[in-house]
Amino acid sequence: MKKILFLCMSFPPMMTEGASRAFKFASCLPSLGWEPVVIGLHSVSGPEIEQVPFEIYYAGKEYSTREVDAGKLFRIVHGLSEKKFSVRGFSGSNGLGSVEKNWLKKAKSLARKALDENPDIEMIYAQAPSFAPNRLEKTIMHSGHCVTMPSRELKELFLRKYQGEIFHDDISIVKNGYDPEALQLCGAEEEQGGLMRWVFHVDRVDRGNDLKRFFSALSSLVSAQPAVRGVFSFAFTGSGSRDVRRYAKKYGLEDLIEADAVWSYRHELELWMGADIICLVLGSAEGNGVFIPERLFDTPGMQASIAGIVPDGLSKQCILDVGGRTVPIDQSEAIAGFLQESFTLWRSRQLPVVREAATESYHIRSTMQDFIREVAVRLPVA
Template sequence: MNTKKILIITYYWPPAGGPGVQRWLKFAKYLPEFGWEPIIFTPENPSYPLIDESLMKDVPENLEIIKTKIWEPYQLAEKLNKSNKKFKAGQFDVGNNQSWKSKLSIWVRGNFFIPDARVFWVNPSVKFLEEYLKNNKIDVIVTSGPPHSLHLIGLNIKKKFSDIKWVADFRDPWTEISYYKHLKLTNKSDKKHRQLESEVFKNADITLATSYTDAENFRKNGANALCITNGFDESDASKTSADSVSSTKFTLSYIGVLEQLRNPENLWKALDDLVKTDSDFAENFSIKFVGRIDDRILESIEKSSLRNYINNLGYLSHDKAIDEMSSSTMLIITNFPNESSKGIIPGKIFEYLATGKQIISFGPDEADVSKILQETKAGKHFSYTDSESIKQFILAKFELWKSGNLVKNNQNIEQFTRRNLTKKLSEIL
């Protein structure tokens, strides 16, 4: 097989934690099986919101990794206001939770750093890669965003090396992402964001989306867009430790980052009602949080009857998080409530699917997540206005659990394995 070379430009790379790192880490792991040699270009001194050393084991042994220095203004921002740490993960205080410092910081972030605060890495990277590409044969370059500033590296390279194919990979949308409207943009800044996004769409040979709806929206905006979803790695799913025995309680678990813009208040209300009105449920029920839960959300839940049922484990390594998924009864996933977010498919849903556990999902109507849950028979999707139907769904699952009849559901999930998704990527390439 004639091996071709693919240069992957990514901000997130182990030991970065969280979902952003796993997409191209897993592609890099399996690409050699399909005739592609991956080379990674990533910052030497990044400012990661989360660290997870356990992901280092997935980095292929002989992988070439090129690192150059990056300057980011986040350290300055965090001195101004410690809640600015949330910005690194795309989180914001909203509504009445916003202090004047938060408002100022958001305004500065949206209007001074376009498209984002990693933009200072663009010019040095372009300069470095111009020399590298003159001396090394590369067939395809990939830019993975967010941060979407990395797509500007691809745009500049494409203009100078038109024979090299460029894949712009959007793990999340740019101007269509829910928090975009919270950036307090001036008309001029908004226009600049949209102009840069449009240039990326028009110049990339292929734009990859992680959801069906995003791919459709990108095509409407001029991109040659295709969808390759995120997925689960069978080797991760098969390594759940012996410790991950099922809980003796009926345990609902949220794994990952939970922020104010994706807070399922109607779920907490339904659970609060259930523990108050159903003594059998109250005696057997538990909520587990694994990851970073926004302080305001935690405070609000702790003011309700649910305070005695919370098991907050904080951030855990990826391996341990999978163990916690496997020991749960049901798994919670949330999306932004607005219709423009129906195309977002949170990456962890695929790892949820691999466990065979029932999933309860929250987001806009007709969301892509809802289609996946229907196709795999793995759970149910609700909007943020649903209430009584949530209680009925949870109670039905509780009764099945009590009688020992809550069986595993994981139909049609092979299409979401990382190896099969990489095969699809190699066919596109």
């Protein structure tokens, strides 16, 4: 079997952007005649951790669920600082943070080792960070290697940004998709009659504005209809959910939150599959208009009701395309009305679910066809 080397700082157990996409590629490749060899970041061990059927070298730290609490694990796997409420990320527009620098140094050594031990590696999948510093981004775009992006809109964005420097054939599109086998393994929690389960996936939010507006709207709905306290069940996922408990307590909603910090894909998927409604809460900052959280692409395989409290842009369009509903993130009163409408639709059993066409379009087999086609184009003819 041919082998492919994955150089992925974002790879499970990490839950940073790019991890889900890379894991799905690696998991599906063996059935197509390719064996993945992965160099990831941190490892997490424990009885709750599922084993993967391929080799992974870790270039970061080792953690154990027996020794690290859920809150710290949450910050680790989401790439946040171990100091509460602080984002680690990149240090500047032209430089990498210490975690990224350390990973690159060790990953380089591990890559040489992997190539020496696996002379049948024919292809390298190198993952760029979601927020690459300008210098690194330029290096990647001018490298001459195949660059793949998950959407036509992103491709067009980079073609405009590097107009005259890179061209149409320099960027390929390999869209994201859901893996039905992974969803079947998770399964949904047992339905509790009379309980409306909401899952809010919170990403790239500003604590001072976006979360304040969101919780203000949520609080006004609960205050206007006190009876919903016995009906609503809230769970929060995504890196932005690190501040949720603090805001929920401030607005008197803490008793409605059912799930603690979510630090594994398995737990996250289980919550999503058991939800009556899945709602993306995406911040209003500039740049979020071209961002779609990877987890959103799992929803077409769940037959769930999808909603979004989002700015104009790709996430909004994606949600509408699959049959969901949206409301602007910067309008508190509109958010409150939207939440009320969602409750009314649920109570009358009229919440819309994902369109059948989207279920077929976002299936992982379609994604893997695109991926393998790109691999075939790049490999020399034997």
